[in-house]
Amino acid sequence: MQRVESGTPIRLTTSGPVVATGATSSAPGTLIGFYVNNVGLGATLVLTHGFAAGGTAITGTITPLIGFHALQVYCPTGVYAAIGVGEMDVTFFYVAG
Numbered sequence: 135m136q137r138v139e140s141g142t143p144i145r146l147t148t149s150g151p152v153v154a155t156g157a158t159s160s161a162p163g164t165l166i167g168f169y170v171n172n173v174g175l176g177a178t179l180v181l182t183h184g185f186a187a188g189g190t191a192i193t194g195t196i197t198p199l200i201g202f203h204a205l206q207v208y209c210p211t212g213v214y215a216a217i218g219v220g221e222m223d224v225t226f227f228y229v230a231g
Contacts, residue, residue, distance in 0.1 A: 141166050141227035146215055159214040160185030163230040167204040174220030181205075184194075185212045198224075 141164070165181070179196045182189035192207055207213075215226065 139166050141229040143225050144228055145171075145223070145225045147221070147223040156222060161230040162210045162212065163228055164206065164208050165213050166206055166227045166229060167202060168198075168224050169185060169202045169203040170198045170200050171223040173200060173222045173224075174197060177220030178218045179222060179224065180216045180218070182214045182216070183202045183209055183211050184214055187216060189214055198222075203218060 177197070179198060180194070181192040183192060183197075184190070189211070192209070192213065193205070213226075215224070215227065217224070
C-alpha cells in the first residue's frame, strides 16, 4: 500500500515580505517537515506553537543544512517560525485541520 504525505507549502525567507520572523500558520494542523532551499552562515531556526513569537517551543535552536527535514508534530494553535542571525530560504509543509 502506498502512502502519500503532503501539505501546503509555505515559504519564508529573511529577504522576502516576512523579514527575520513570520507566522507559518495560525490554523490548527500538522507540520510534516520543511525544506531548506538556501541557508546563510550562522542562520538559525526556532519553531514554536501559536501564531506569534513566544509560544511553547516545538524545537530548540536548529542550524539546518540544505535539504528536507521531516518533523511531524501536531500544532493545535498553529506554528510560528523565527529565522535568526543569517539569511535562510525555507519552505514548510503544513496540513491544516
